[in-house]
Amino acid sequence: MSETLHSAPSASAEEAPRRYHHGDLSRALVAAGRQILERDGPDALSLRAVAREAGVSPAAPYHHFKDKAELLEAVAHEGWEELGGAIKEARGRVDAPGAAPGEIGVAYVTFARKNPALYRIMYRMACDREAMPEGAKSEDSGWDQVRAAIIEAGVDPHDERAMMLTQIAAWCTAHGVAEMAGFKEFDSLKAALGGEEAFIREVFRHVGVMSGRRSPS
């Protein structure tokens, strides 16, 4: 009744009692989407469920997103930004020059494994556009950081073709490991190696058969 003050509910955009125009729906919808993803998995992520979670009618989201896809894209975008942050953090933690790509890879896979439903949406959205995800390319995020790390690792930055190919190869490897690391068959090996992170590192160490190189000693 008297709880107007349209702007800036507080921040969290989730517990405000009943705003008749809600105040900041689009953000709340994205948050609701992520909540559903984590709680109920990607198959439960329907537009109606998101609206329900945010406490609005099923048609309300259409005033903020033209599509279900556009909502999912917003969710995915948030994910790519967080992934970018994780990569940045990992890169800052590295000392030896050649180790940066590996650390980025571990950070990438770790993020995907910690947010599997979110990562699925992120990648799904990217594939549907048939292009690299926006968030992965925005400044200070994924793509450019990988590029820098590859240069540090010793690839000639003027050889544009080698740069590109190395970058693609790195991204593909990380994505492949991210998606397959959850298979049950690998559980015993993970345990034997002392956890998932060790497992990821070991897999990266063995990458290279395709190119004719042997696996490491």
Next chain:
Amino acid sequence: MSETLHSAPSASAEEAPRRYHHGDLSRALVAAGRQILERDGPDALSLRAVAREAGVSPAAPYHHFKDKAELLEAVAHEGWEELGGAIKEARGRVDAPGAAPGEIGVAYVTFARKNPALYRIMYRMACDREAMPEGAKSEDSGWDQVRAAIIEAGVDPHDERAMMLTQIAAWCTAHGVAEMAGFKEFDSLKAALGGEEAFIREVFRHVGVMSGRRSPS
């Protein structure tokens, strides 16, 4: 109960005029599913659409598959078997011992790129089970062939851990490349390299940054 000579339409299970009990629905449903996948993409693959395509009522499939998922699994299974065949063929074409994994990888990615919608379903089904796909492990198919190729490539077959890790790494790389090779950003590079297959080979050649190795000369 099983294959009771029901009448054996002919073989193709798709053009028979109007059988009142249709004769061999489950096969026809799988075929219809693949048809829809190729023609309309994975999002159009609904149970009802498959039934429509096969010329039966929406409830008919439930006498042959308990679920939509079970139908998709049958479609996926067919896909894995074909992929196994493609891998076998590629392996037979190889001469140098160390080149087998690379050729398998190229065959894998080529198959996925030629049947993108099918591959998506194949992989989706595998992920939902959180285990390696059945077809990929059945004798004479994917998994075992990769194992053999890795041994040929020089990994010690008695070092079970190295075998496992190398195999996982190879599989992850192939899957990653398969899913990302379609991105539009790579089109110009593909053209510059003289086609998609050359592109795939080059990407494989550059795999290895994650492990700290340099890219090839």
Next chain:
DNA sequence: GCACGCATCTGAACGGCGTCAAGATAATCT
């Protein structure tokens, strides 16, 4: 201070989806 315009939200509706229960129909068995 108040009426207007506008952004926002609701309610009801449409067609399509996956799934199930009941009834029809054909093939098989005895």
Next chain:
DNA sequence: AGATTATCTTGACGCCGTTCAGATGCGTGC
């Protein structure tokens, strides 16, 4: 033949994405 069983259809339920006509509250210009 008749009975049984496998197969398919019809119709229904609830959920989905989406649209549209109307309600509701916000900010603004008078």
